[in-house]
Amino acid sequence: MTEEVLQRTAAPAEVLAAAREHLLSLQHERGWWKGELETNVTMDVEDLLLRRFLGILTTAETEQAARWIRSRQRADGTWAQFHGGPGDLSTTVEAYVGLKLAGDDVDSEHMAAARAWILERGGIEETRVFTRIWLALFGEWSWDDLPAMPPELVLLPPWVPLNLADWGCWARQTIVPLTVVCTLRPRRDLGVGLAELRSGRRRRKVPSPSWAGAFQVLDGALHGYQRHPLRGLREHAMRRAAEWIVARQEADGSWGGIQPPWVYSLLALHLLGYPLDHPVLRQGLAGLERFLIREETPEGTVRRLEACQSPVWDTVLSMQALRDAGLAADHPALRRAADFVLAEEIRVKGDWSVRRPDLAPGGWAFEFDNDGYPDIDDTAEVVLALNRVDHERPGAVNAAIDRGVRWMSGMQSADGGWGAFDADNTRELVNELPFCDFGAVIDPPSADVTAHVVEALCVLGRGDGEAVRRGVRWLLDHQELDGSWFGRWGANHVYGTGAAVPALVRAGLRRDHLALRRAVRWLEVHQNDDGGWGEDLRSYDDPVWVGRGRSTASQTAWALLALLAVDLHDTDAVRRGVGFLAETQRPDGTWDEPQFTGTGFPGDFYINYHLYRLVFPVTALGRYEQARREQSGGSG
Numbered sequence: 001m002t003e004e005v006l007q008r009t010a011a012p013a014e015v016l017a018a019a020r021e022h023l024l025s026l027q028h029e030r031g032w033w034k035g036e037l038e039t040n041v042t043m044d045v046e047d048l049l050l051r052r053f054l055g056i057l058t059t060a061e062t063e064q065a066a067r068w069i070r071s072r073q074r075a076d077g078t079w080a081q082f083h084g085g086p087g088d089l090s091t092t093v094e095a096y097v098g099l100k101l102a103g104d105d106v107d108s109e110h111m112a113a114a115r116a117w118i119l120e121r122g123g124i125e126e127t128r129v130f131t132r133i134w135l136a137l138f139g140e141w142s143w144d145d146l147p148a149m150p151p152e153l154v155l156l157p158p159w160v161p162l163n164l165a166d167w168g169c170w171a172r173q174t175i176v177p178l179t180v181v182c183t184l185r186p187r188r189d190l191g192v193g194l195a196e197l198r199s200g201r202r203r204r205k206v207p208s209p210s211w212a213g214a215f216q217v218l219d220g221a222l223h224g225y226q227r228h229p230l231r232g233l234r235e236h237a238m239r240r241a242a243e244w245i246v247a248r249q250e251a252d253g254s255w256g257g258i259q260p261p262w263v264y265s266l267l268a269l270h271l272l273g274y275p276l277d278h279p280v281l282r283q284g285l286a287g288l289e290r291f292l293i294r295e296e297t298p299e300g301t302v303r304r305l306e307a308c309q310s311p312v313w314d315t316v317l318s319m320q321a322l323r324d325a326g327l328a329a330d331h332p333a334l335r336r337a338a339d340f341v342l343a344e345e346i347r348v349k350g351d352w353s354v355r356r357p358d359l360a361p362g363g364w365a366f367e368f369d370n371d372g373y374p375d376i377d378d379t380a381e382v383v384l385a386l387n388r389v390d391h392e393r394p395g396a397v398n399a400a401i402d403r404g405v406r407w408m409s410g411m412q413s414a415d416g417g418w419g420a421f422d423a424d425n426t427r428e429l430v431n432e433l434p435f436c437d438f439g440a441v442i443d444p445p446s447a448d449v450t451a452h453v454v455e456a457l458c459v460l461g462r463g464d465g466e467a468v469r470r471g472v473r474w475l476l477d478h479q480e481l482d483g484s485w486f487g488r489w490g491a492n493h494v495y496g497t498g499a500a501v502p503a504l505v506r507a508g509l510r511r512d513h514l515a516l517r518r519a520v521r522w523l524e525v526h527q528n529d530d531g532g533w534g535e536d537l538r539s540y541d542d543p544v545w546v547g548r549g550r551s552t553a554s555q556t557a558w559a560l561l562a563l564l565a566v567d568l569h570d571t572d573a574v575r576r577g578v579g580f581l582a583e584t585q586r587p588d589g590t591w592d593e594p595q596f597t598g599t600g601f602p603g604d605f606y607i608n609y610h611l612y613r614l615v616f617p618v619t620a621l622g623r624y625e626q627a628r629r630e631q632s633g634g635s636g
Contacts, residue, residue, distance in 0.1 A: 005402050011289050015582045016621040020325040022589030023318060025616055027333055031158065033318040034311040036293065036610030039600070041069045042091055043259055043305045049134050050263045052101065053188055054270060064303035066102035069095050069111065070303070077113025082537050082596035082606040084550070086372070089121050090438075091133040093197060097135075106460045115196060123199030128438045130260075131503075133310075135183070137267075138190035138467030143182065147497060148222035150229075151179040151237040152220035154244055154272035158354055165354045166430050169373045169421040173248060173261035173353070177268035178435075180241050184225065184271045185233075209496035217272070219434050242272050246280055247587045250369040257367030259307040268443035270279045307600070307607075312344055312378055313366050316385035321615045322396025324622030329390035338389045338397065341382055345400050346374040352411065357421045359410040362403030375421050377489065379408045380452040392630060405460060408453055409467050416470030417445025417478070418453045422491065432615035439601025446488035447496045450474055451503035458506040476502050476515055484547065491555065491597045492539045493546050497523060498558030511566045522547065523559050524573050531576035532556040532584075534595070540602040553591035554609075556580055557616035560624065561608070571626035578624055590614045 013542040027033055043064045051057035062622055070233055072079055074093070078087025079095040096114045104111050111289030124135060154164035154176055164172045170413075172457070245265045245450055248255055256263040266284050274281050291306045320335050327334060341364070349361050350372040364382045383404045391397045411423045425443040430436065430554030437453035462468060479500070480493065487495030501519050509516060525547075527533055531552025539545035547554075560577045568574055591613045 002246065006121075009120070010582050010585070012578050012621055013625055016325055016618065016625055018585065018589035019239055019614060019618045020322065020327070020589075023321060023618055024327075024333055025609075026614075027318070028336070031338075032311045032453075033314040033337075033611060033615075035307045035314055035609055037308055037310055037598075038596070038608040038610065039605065040299075041072050041098070041306045042094045043307050043388055044069055046096040046134060046259070046263060047305045048098055048101060049137070049190075050266065051136055052190065052308055052573065053186075053267065054104075054285075055578065056276070060301075060447060061303065063101045064301045066099055066104070067299055067302045068103040068304045069098050069102075070104075073110055073114070076615075077110065077117050078112075079113075080197065080603070083594045083608065085596075085606075087117060087171065087536060088181055090117065093127050094131055094134070096197065097190075098192065100188065100194070104195065114375050118197055119199050122201050123201055124194065124197045125199055125201050130438050131409055132359075133178070133271045135194070136187065137186060139180075139187040140190065140194045143185040144223070146182065148226050149175065149179040149182040149217050149435060150225065151176075151241045152221055152233060153179055153237075154231075154236055154241045161429060162433070163429065165351070165422075166425070166427040166442070168425060168441055169351060170256060170258060171430075171441040174257045174264055177261065177264040178243055178245055180238060180268035181264060181271060183238070184305075184519075185238070186271055193604045195403075201376075212478040215569055218262060229594050230391040237273065248372050249280060249284065250371060252290065252369040253283035253285070254367075254369060255284075256373055257308055257365070257370040259291075259305070273415070279563060281398060302382055308367060310366050310609065310611075312364050313381065314609075314615070315341060315380070316381045317615045317619075319385040320381070320388065321618040321622065323388045324535050324619045324626070326356075326622065326625075331389060334389045335391055338386060338391050340387060342396060342400055344368075345403070346371050348376065352422050355425075356410055357508070359407065360403070362400075362407035363376075363382035363411075364404070374407070376408050376411050376418050377449045378402045378454055380449075380456040386442060387460060399462065405457065405462065409457070409462075409465075412453075412470065413445050415445060416474035417447075418471070419443040420449055421443050439604040443632070445474065446477055447475060447485040448487050448489055448499040451485075451496075451499040455499075457507075460504070463507055468507055472504065472509075475504060479515055482546070483515075483520075483522035488572075488602065489599050491537050491549075491599055492535050492602075493522075494526070494533050494535045494555045494558050495597070498562045501562035503563045516566055519562060520568065521549070523562060527559070527576065528571055531580035533559040533577070537596060537599070537606050540599075551580060552593050552595050552597055552613070553581060553584065554593060554597045554612040554616045557620035560620040562624045564620070564627060567627070569624055570631065574624065578621065581621060588633075591617060 048062060048065055060576050065485035076087060079091045080090055081088045093115055132141045132146055136143050136146060148561050158165045165217050245268060255265045269281060295302045315337050319334055343366055346363055346365060347361050350369055363379040365374045366378050383401045386397050386401050412418055413424045420443055430441050449470050457468050484493035485496035485500040487493060497519050503514060528551045532550050533555045534551040535547055535555060536545045536549035556577050575587055592612035596606040596608040597612055600607055600611045
């Protein structure tokens, strides 16, 4: 793409102005921004199954969810984990179950196509553990054929391997209630059978000379213990698990502000005797309503469930984007946003304090309500955003920034990097447990989070500290051989590289440093013919896809942020990237982006943050325009 294209479509400044105005228009009256967090249909199916199990599912809920599930089916009869991705067996099985529950005829074309594909790939016998747990709840899978999950796990002290602190925060919140569910082994009527999804195949066993094989042997022993537990110990463990679960319910009724621990905690407490009108269950079920999105379509109301919500993250990214786009630091929109962010600061200790008992709290979470689990990534972006606002209460802002900096600095892991929620959450042995076949279950340091913290500390004048020096060394040590960085929470190497390069420049690396030159070269090589950048989520599993994929607005912006950080605003690669954004902008100022560019669990769970397609292009275009002004002596 050339300058001619820019002139033929719109000048970058005009593109930026339209995008900025659209972003401003999305601010809530309370000061926050929140885009939809789109995932896959398993969220909707499992919501139906939860309600069916609890006896509260309505016909309207089923019909509305089924419309959404049908709309996501692909031409080959499957459902995928992300837009444009391959069919996924477990997702397709769960979608089929949801539609059968809604009354879809199994001989109809769409159901027959799904069933044929499922059977060709091994049937429900080859689905992941979590899918088979849902089937076991309704007698469609044997509890005996699931990994054992003893509730005594909750009693392990922090120094014993496989204790709760060894799990990532999302995993420990999910596993504790699942130990209760899998111990009590309930079975309720689904109302439909699933025999037609069985292939008759036996699941493959892992050879014994491996950790996985050893844990399969241990699993056999635990199944024996499940049948004949030490009664006193088991009763104590179940009571402790219930107390642990109840203590971690958030103010909005959720657990962790995310779907998996939320639904399993409701199931566990209900099975332990909590009635549906108990305050904990009542609040938990009511809280799900805020996560539901309903839309009117020609076919009727469509209902879908967000797996999580990201108001703090979306707000601070929007604040920074608007400042990069030239909005004044004392603009009312930014002051309202800062008020919201200040009110969201977490001043109590959570599970992170097991590894950092002497560290004072002072971070922010991703969600509206998640006081137990502030995260380091959000905290880094919060302090960056607050630092750029001229607020009426500078003392309150500066105090919050100082607390946030102290907390995230104290959460640095021993190797010099930062994870998302915990420090030193790196015991990979957990990954070998038989029921860990879906997504990441530990939270080791990652390049994107480490880069965001390093950048924040440098901007706030802490660049000469030991924490930054160790963080920079971690980033340099973890650069990929091809010059990129792996992206844990965004897709994928484009995201990691787009975060690492600006941070390293802020930390003082010369722009001609070998690491930065290699990163720039990687980005230039992977630019698409249309001028944009894209990376398919299959890159987490297949290296052929690394840096390759259809161009998207968000990923193009990430690449531009890296190139602009090393002062490459006047290059063909940057001009073509800006041209892609100019040419593809919608009339309303935003961009179309059906692709998922966010990551929940690499290889297993992905996210389409609907605000990414706007907030990152605004940031990149704002920095591009600033660089052009500086080059021309401020004349614009």
